[in-house]
Amino acid sequence: MSDVVVSAAWLADRLEEVHVVDVRDAWEYDGIGHIPGAVNVPFETFRSEDDGEAGMLPGAEAFAELLGDVGIGTDDDIVAYDDMHGVFAARLLVTAELYGHDAEKLHLLDGDYSAWSLEHPVSETTPPTEPADYEVSFRTDGPLVGIEFVEAAIDDPDTVIVDTREEWEYEEGHIPGAVRLDWRELVDDDTRGLHSESEIRRLLEERDITPEKRVLLYCNTARRISHTYTVLRHLGYPNLAFYEGSLTEWEAEGGELETDV
Structure with a gap:
């Protein structure tokens, strides 16, 4: 890793x-x-x-x-x-x-x-800092994608769409074909860190989330997407993308939802 x-x-x-x-x-x-x-x-x-x-x-x-x-x-x-x-x-x-x-x-x-x-030791002292130059430019070619990308991915056999929300949210409605992966499944509550690599890979492979496929993540909170995205990067998944629009926005643009209820 x-x-x-x-x-x-x-x-x-x-x-x-x-x-x-x-x-x-x-x-x-x-x-x-x-x-x-x-x-x-x-x-x-x-x-x-x-x-x-x-x-x-x-x-x-x-x-x-x-x-x-x-x-x-x-x-x-x-x-x-x-x-x-x-x-x-x-x-x-x-x-x-x-x-x-x-x-x-x-x-x-x-x-x-x-x-x-x-x-490890901790501190209550704020360290001295000197302002630095931080140059930024939003990456239009980055992993953040729009609705059109998601629409195309639904029928793409080489893409797996991953819903990182909780089970009840997923059951109420999700993007067609999406599999669910709660970010907390990747975390060990006792150590507060990630589960072992073998355990995480097992959880991913059970859902057909494999490095050979493009993985497209979505959620209704950016932080949950970000955690799963970071773990997949850590595991060496080469083709990652995520959609941050809400499902309300998805439906407003004509997108359909599947339900499990």
Whole structure:
């Protein structure tokens, strides 16, 4: 596997080499503590329903200001974490990728803050930072796709459409032919990190989500898509895409839904 998802030990050996980003709320970062050297970029600051180019993106200018203000440059390695198994942190990484950050320099901490704090020191000191130049450009050729792409994928035997919502949501209506994969199935509640590679691959193969196919993800929350997308990147899946429009939008554009009720 790659180092898209990295262990606490991996990070502990590289704290001076990477930029660690805590996406929890400011009160958690300040009051509970954080990984030494981590800067705070709260989840709500890099998402928007109206200001971005597509989906829940915050807009290129806003994102560049956020990261530049905490000292992160365009070519820096980033390790992101939260305290919710990585589902919020993954969204920061996907956002950075969509704005042109080299995907090979984007890493998700396996586990979360609670898991880190069990074995490693934490800090309550905000590190000094110097503003950096963070240049962005929204990738029109990136993995974020529109309705037309989804419509074409429905009848494509080489594409598997994956619904990352909960079971009741899926049963009420889903894109025709979609299989369901709840992102939490990939996470071990005891360790707070990912299940073993063999277990995750078994879960994926049961649903015919294989590296040989193009995988198209969708959900009604960007963070759940982002976590599954990040795990699939970590496993080396070469052809990934995701749709962030709501199913309400899908139906408004003439798309049909299947139901299991």
